[in-house]
Amino acid sequence: MFRVTTFITALAICACSNTSGLAPKVSHSGFDNSKVVNIAPHGNACNYMTCTGFGLQWNSKYPNEAFMIVQVFNNLSPIFGAQLNIDGNIIILKESQLVSSYELDGYTQNSSKAFSVSIDTLEKIEDAKKVWMRVETPNGTIEDAIIDGKTDSKSYHALKRFLAEVSN
Numbered sequence: 001m002f003r004v005t006t007f008i009t010a011l012a013i014c015a016c017s018n019t020s021g022l023a024p025k026v027s028h029s030g031f032d033n034s035k036v037v038n039i040a041p042h043g044n045a046c047n048y049m050t051c052t053g054f055g056l057q058w059n060s061k062y063p064n065e066a067f068m069i070v071q072v073f074n075n076l077s078p079i080f081g082a083q084l085n086i087d088g089n090i091i092i093l094k095e096s097q098l099v100s101s102y103e104l105d106g107y108t109q110n111s112s113k114a115f116s117v118s119i120d121t122l123e124k125i126e127d128a129k130k131v132w133m134r135v136e137t138p139n140g141t142i143e144d145a146i147i148d149g150k151t152d153s154k155s156y157h158a159l160k161r162f163l164a165e166v167s168n
Contacts, residue, residue, distance in 0.1 A: 021154045024165040035060040039162045041071040041112065042154035044133055044144035050075045052135045052144045053155050056122070056162045057114075064119050066166075067096060071112040072135055072142060076102050079113040081136040084121070084146075087128045093117060111137075119166070126160055 024039040041055035055069040070082045070093070079100045082093045093115035103110045125131050131146040147156045 021158050021161070024162050026165060029059070029061075032061055037162060037165050039158050039165075041069055041073075041110075042158040043073060044146050044155050045148070045151050045153040046144040050142060052133050052142050053153075054133070055112075056159065058119070058162070058166050066117055066119060066122060067114045068093060068117045068122075069112050069114050070133070070135055071110055072137065073110050074108060075111060075137075076104065076109045077111050077137040077139060079111055079135055079137060082113070082115055083134045083136075084125070085130075085132045085134070086121070086124050087130055091121060119163075122159060122163060125156075126163060131156075 021042050022040050024037050027036045027038075028034070029036055037056075037058045039056050041053045043051050043053040046052065051073045053071045053073060055071065056066050057069065058066040068082075070079060072079060077100075081095070084091045084093065094117075095113070096116040097114040100111050100113045103112070125146060128147060130148045132143055132148065133146055134141050134143045144153075145151055146153055146159075
């Protein structure tokens with residue numbers, strides 16, 4: 001019985017690990033034969049039910065750029081803008097989608113919007129000590145850490161997996 005309890009406890013701890021998450025999906029475009037890498041949105045480090053996060057998409061036809069799909073989890077709300085604070089340097093993300101997208105599946109309500117971001121910026125996030133995301137909505141801003149010292153997030157580790165796949 002002790003072994004079973006220990007195994008279940010270890011499994012529960014591993015399931016909550018920030019380093020876990022979805023793998024990037026790689027495909028090839030039938031349109032122009034370019035390599036496409038996608039990773040679904042993962043959450044930033046947050047303490048509340050409404051949280052921010054992001055996913056990413058890259059196309060080898062535009063090797064120095066990617067789309068950052070900024071997401072607000074558990075809230076249907078337009079996203080007006082997003083910013084990153086990377087070790088004190090504030091970057092205003094450039095919108096590449098005019099309107100927000102919404103997902104309602106019976107259990108969760110999520111809002112998302114795509115922004116253009118350079119691969120250089122993504123690499124700076126990977127190497128940074130402190131990165132926060134601010135998302136602007138009609139009800140105010142939502143801010144969560146991507147990485148802040150010893151605090152990291154699922155989105156941070158998803159970014160690392162994404163960049164590793166892009167560089168392959």
